[in-house]
Amino acid sequence: MIAATWPRDDRARARLLLMDRRSGALEDRVASELPRLVESGDLLVVNDAATLPASLMGTANGTPIELRLLDASDGLWRAVAFGAGSWRTPTERRPSPPQLARGAQLSFGGLCATVEAVLSTSSRLLSVRFAQTAEVFWSELYRIGKPVQYSYLSGELRLWHVQNSYAARPWAAEAPSAGFVLSARVLAELRQHGVRVAALTHAAGLSSSGDEALDAALPLAERYEIPASTVAAIAAARANGGRIIAVGTSVVRALETHALERGGELRAGAGQSELRIGPGFALRVVDGLLSGIHDPAASHYALLQAFASREHLDAAHAAAERWGYLEHEFGDVCLLL
Amino acid sequence: MSRFSQRGVLITGASRGLGRALFDQLARAGARVVGVARHTEELERGARALRAEGLAAHVLAADVGDLDAIYPLAGASQALVGPVELLVHDASTLGPTPLGPLLDLPCEALLRVLQVNLLGPFRLTRAIVGGMLVRGSGIVASISSDAAVSAYPNWGAYGVSKAALDHLSRSWAAELRGTGVSAISIDPGEMDTDMHRDAMPDADPATLARPGDVARQIIAGLEQLRPEQSGARVSAADWSAP
Numbered sequence: 001m002i003a004a005t006w007p008r009d010d011r012a013r014a015r016l017l018l019m020d021r022r023s024g025a026l027e028d029r030v031a032s033e034l035p036r037l038v039e040s041g042d043l044l045v046v047n048d049a050a051t052l053p054a055s056l057m058g059t060a061n062g063t064p065i066e067l068r069l070l071d072a073s074d075g076l077w078r079a080v081a082f083g084a085g086s087w088r089t090p091t092e093r094r095p096s097p098p099q100l101a102r103g104a105q106l107s108f109g110g111l112c113a114t115v116e117a118v119l120s121t122s123s124r125l126l127s128v129r130f131a132q133t134a135e136v137f138w139s140e141l142y143r144i145g146k147p148v149q150y151s152y153l154s155g156e157l158r159l160w161h162v163q164n165s166y167a168a169r170p171w172a173a174e175a176p177s178a179g180f181v182l183s184a185r186v187l188a189e190l191r192q193h194g195v196r197v198a199a200l201t202h203a204a205g206l207s208s209s210g211d212e213a214l215d216a217a218l219p220l221a222e223r224y225e226i227p228a229s230t231v232a233a234i235a236a237a238r239a240n241g242g243r244i245i246a247v248g249t250s251v252v253r254a255l256e257t258h259a260l261e262r263g264g265e266l267r268a269g270a271g272q273s274e275l276r277i278g279p280g281f282a283l284r285v286v287d288g289l290l291s292g293i294h295d296p297a298a299s300h301y302a303l304l305q306a307f308a309s310r311e312h313l314d315a316a317h318a319a320a321e322r323w324g325y326l327e328h329e330f331g332d333v334c335l336l337l
Numbered sequence: 338m339s340r341f342s343q344r345g346v347l348i349t350g351a352s353r354g355l356g357r358a359l360f361d362q363l364a365r366a367g368a369r370v371v372g373v374a375r376h377t378e379e380l381e382r383g384a385r386a387l388r389a390e391g392l393a394a395h396v397l398a399a400d401v402g403d404l405d406a407i408y409p410l411a412g413a414s415q416a417l418v419g420p421v422e423l424l425v426h427d428a429s430t431l432g433p434t435p436l437g438p439l440l441d442l443p444c445e446a447l448l449r450v451l452q453v454n455l456l457g458p459f460r461l462t463r464a465i466v467g468g469m470l471v472r473g474s475g476i477v478a479s480i481s482s483d484a485a486v487s488a489y490p491n492w493g494a495y496g497v498s499k500a501a502l503d504h505l506s507r508s509w510a511a512e513l514r515g516t517g518v519s520a521i522s523i524d525p526g527e528m529d530t531d532m533h534r535d536a537m538p539d540a541d542p543a544t545l546a547r548p549g550d551v552a553r554q555i556i557a558g559l560e561q562l563r564p565e566q567s568g569a570r571v572s573a574a575d576w577s578a579p
Contacts, residue, residue, distance in 0.1 A: 048420075048468055050412055135395055138416050142409030159408040168420040168468030170412040184512075187470065191515070199471040229473060 001293070001321045003152040004331035007161050012183045015332040017293070017320050024312030026319050031181035031333055034290075038337070040194030041242035043233055044290070047176040047250045048199040050167035053145030053159055054174075055087070058108030065097045067106065067113075067128070068148050069141075070173045071203040071223055075134075076116060078220075080209050081124045090151045091210030097124060109144035111137065122214040148174050148206065152328060162329075171223070172204040177329035178248035178291050198233040200226045202250040202273070207298065218299055221274040224254035228268035234285065235266075243287035243337070249303050252277060255285040279305035288337040293320055293327045307336045340560050342367035345418040347410075347465065349373045349401050349457070350428030352380040354530035355480065358552035359425060360394070361387070366556065369393035369418035373410060373428065375400050393418060401428045401457030402449065411464035420472060421465050423559065426458040426479045426502070429495075434535045436491040447494045454498035459505060466509065466518060473517035476559060479506045481522040481570065492536075503570050510568030519567035523558070525551045526574050546574070 008014060012032040019026055029037060038044070054069040066082040083095035100106075104115040106128065117127040130137050147162040164179040165187070182197075190197060202224040209215055234244055234255075246252045257273040259266045264284050279302070289307055294300045296317055304313055316334065325332040346363050350356035351372025357380065360372040364387045372380055377398045387394035395417045399406040415421060432442070432450040462477050469475025484492045485499035502522065509520035527533060529545040551573050558576035 046471055048471055050415065052412075134417060135397060135413075138413035139397060139409070142413050159412070163408065163464075164467070166467035166471040167411075168465075168472075169415045184467070184470075188512070197471050198473075199468075227472070 001295075001317075001325065001327040003328045004326035005152060005154040007180070007330045010183070011180045012186050014181050015323075015325055016181070017316060017325065017332065017334040019308065019312070019316050019334060019336050021288070021308045021312075021336050024308065024315060026316055028323055032186060034181070034186055034335070035189035035193045035195065037335060038190075038193075038195055038245060039242070041237060041240050042195050042245055042288075043237035043242055044190065044195060044197045044245050044247055045230065045234070045251050045255065046164070046166060046179050046182065046197060046199050046247040047172070047202045047204065047254070048164070048166050048168045049171035049176055049201050049204060049250075050164075050169060051147055051159070051162040051172045051175040052170045053142055053147060055146045055148050056108040056111070056141075056144060057086075058106060058111075060098055060100055060104055060106050063098045065106070067108065068173060068206060069145075070205050070220065071171065073223070075129060077113075077128050077130070078119070079126050079128050080206060080211075080214065081126060082210070087149045087153070088151055091208050094210055099123060100126060110140045111144070121217045121220070122209075122211050124209065124211050125214055150208070150328075153330075166199065168199075169201055171201055172250075173206050174204055175329055176202070176204045176248045176250050178333060180330070181290075181333055182247065196233055196237065198230040200224060200230050200251060200254050202254040204248075204250040207300075219253070221272045222250070222253065223270065223272050224250075224258070225270040226254060226258055226266070226268055231266050231268045244285055245288035245290060245337070246286045247290045249289070249291060249300055252283075252286050252289060252303060252306075256281075256283060259284040276302070277306050278302040279310065281306040283307070288335070290333060290335050292329060293317075293325055293332055293334055295327065304336070339366040339368065341423055344368055344422035345415060345420050346370045346423045346425070347373070347414045347418075347421045348425040348427055349461070350480075351396070352376055354532055355525055355528060355548045355551055356425070356427035357383070358548040359427065359555065362549070362552050362556055363423075364392045364394040367392075368423070371395045371397055371414040371418050373397050373399050373401065373414075400453075401461060402430075402452035404460065407457070407460040407464050410461065415468075420468055422469070422475050424462065424465050424475070424477045426461070426477070428457065429454045429480070429498070429532075431532065431536055432494040435538075436495075436536055438491055439493040442494055447497075450494040450498050451501075454495070455501050455505065458502060462509060466513070469518045470513065470516050475518045476562060477506070477509060477518070477520040478555075478559060479503070479520070479522040481524045483524055483526070485522075485524070506570075507568045514567065517564070519562055519564060521562065521566060521568070522570045523555055523576070524570065524572045525555065526572065
C-alpha cells in the first residue's frame with residue numbers, strides 16, 4: 001500500500017473504509033461523513049495525549065546518538081537509543097548506538113541525563129534521568145526535541161503536524177493518529193447528531209525501533225488514565241443502547257486493560273497497559289474502532305482481529321489497496337462497526 | 338473549596354500587575370498554576386516561595402506573540418500541571434510608549450500589538466481549548482480593557498487589539514456553546530500597574546484599583562461562572578462578588 005508522505009491540509013478529507021465487523025461488508029467513504037456513519041447515542045472515546053517532541057539528538061560520551069523518549073514516572077524516563085543518523089534512514093538500517101551501561105552520561109543541547117538502568121528487553125531500551133528541574137527540562141525538551149517520524153515522510157515534521165485538535169498532556173511518544181480526522185467541524189457535527197465524545201489519556205509508544213528483540217516486544221507497557229467523567233459517559237451510552245467507539249488502538253488497550261483488571265467493571269483510575277489484544281480476545285467495553293490503516297505485519301493488525309476475522313480484515317486491506325487508500329499516520333482510516 | 342483546586346491553570350503575562358496577582362492567588366487557592374512571561378526572574382522567585390509552601394506554581398519563559406512559542410507552551414504547561422481548566426490571557430502590550438497618535442504609528446508596531454494581544458491568545462486558545470472540549474469543562478478568560486469599547490486618542494493600536502480580542506472571545510463562546518467550555522472577557526478597570534504608568538505617567542495612583550483586589554474579584558467571578566455567561570464581557574468591579 002502507498003504510504004501517506006505528508007499531512008493533508010484538511011484531515012477530515014481522508015478516505016474512510018467502513019467495515020461491518022460481522023459480515024465484512026465494506027464501503028468507501030470520507031472521514032468528514034463520520035457523524036452520519038455512527039448513531040445518535042453512540043460514544044466516541046479519544047486519546048487526548050499530546051505528542052511529545054520525543055526525539056533528541058545528542059551524544060553519549062562523545063558518540064552521536066538519538067534518544068526517543070517513551071514515558072516518565074517520577075522523572076525517570078524510559079527511552080530507546082538509536083545510533084547516528086536521522087529519521088531519513090529506515091530504522092532497521094540505522095547503525096546501532098554505542099553500548100550504554102548504567103551511569104553513562106548523555107547530553108542533548110542544554111539537557112544532560114544519566115543512564116540509570118539498561119532494561120532487559122533490549123540493550124537499547126534505557127531508563128534515564130535528566131539533571132534539570134522540571135521547568136527547565138520541559139522548556140528545553142520543547143526547544144530541541146522533534147516529533148518521532150519515519151523515513152517514508154517527505155519532510156521534517158513540526159510539532160503541530162502531530163497533535164490532535166484536542167491534545168492536552170504530552171504523554172505520547174508517537175501521535176495517537178486515528179484522531180487526526182476529528183477536526184473541530186467533525187466534532188461539532190458529532191455533537192449535533194447526538195454523539196458524545198469523551199477522553200482518556202494513554203501514553204502511546206513507538207511503533208518501530210529497528211531492533212528485532214524490541215520490535216517483537218511492542219507494544220511495551222504503556223500508562224493510561226481514565227477520568228470519572230469518561231467512565232460515566234460510557235455507562236450512560238451503554239444504558240441507552242449506544243455503542244462505545246474507540247478512536248485508535250491506544251483507547252482500546254486502556255479501556256480493555258482497566259476493565260479486565262477489575263473483573264469487567266470499568267472504573268476511573270490510572271494504570272499500565274501490558275495487555276496484548278489479538279484474535280479471540282473478548283472485548284468488554286469497546287464495540288467499534290476508528291483506526292488508521294497500517295501494515296498487516298504490525299501488532300496493530302493483531303488487535304484489529306479482536307474486532308473482525310482475519311479473513312474479513314485481509315479482504316478489507318486488499319480492497320483499501322485496490323481503491324488507492326494511503327497508509328500510516330497521515331493516511332486514510334477505517335471504521336469497524 | 339475552589340473549583341480550580343488541583344486543576345491546571347495557565348496565565349500569560351504573569352510577571353507583573355494583574356497577571357502576577359492572579360498567579361499568586363490561584364496558587365494559594367490550590368490550583369496547579371503555570372505563569373508565562375518573557376522575563377521570569379522575579380516571577381520565578383515568587384514561584385519558588387509558593388512551591389516551598391507545598392503549592393503548585395511553575396514558570397515558563399515565552400513570548401506569546403511568537404508563533405513558535407505556542408505549542409511548546411501548551412505542551413510544557415500541561416506536562417507540569419495537567420490538563421488546563423482555566424486559561425487566562427493577561428499578557429498584552431501597549432505598543433510604543435509614550436502612546437501616540439495613529440498617524441505616527443508604524444504599521445510594524447500595530448502588527449506587534451496584534452501579535453501579542455490577539456494572535457497569541459488565538460493560537461494559545463486553539464492549542465488548549467480542544468482538550469477542554471473533549472473533557473467537557475474549561476474556561477478561557479481574556480483580560481480586556483475599557484479601550485476595547487471607547488475610542489481614545491493615542492490608544493488606537495491597543496484599543497483595536499482589545500476590541501478584536503473581545504470579539505474573538507464572543508466567537509469562541511458561540512462555537513463552544515453547549516460543550517461545557519466557556520469563554521469570557523473581563524475588563525479589569527484602571528489599576529495601579531507598571532503598564533498603567535507606561536500609558537498614563539501622570540495618573541494619581543490613589544485613584545487606581547490595586548491589582549490584588551481586582552484579581553480577587555475576577556477569581557470570585559470565575560469560581561461562580563455559569564454556562565450562560567459564556568460570551569459575556571464583564572467588568573471586574575461589578576462582577577459577582579461572593
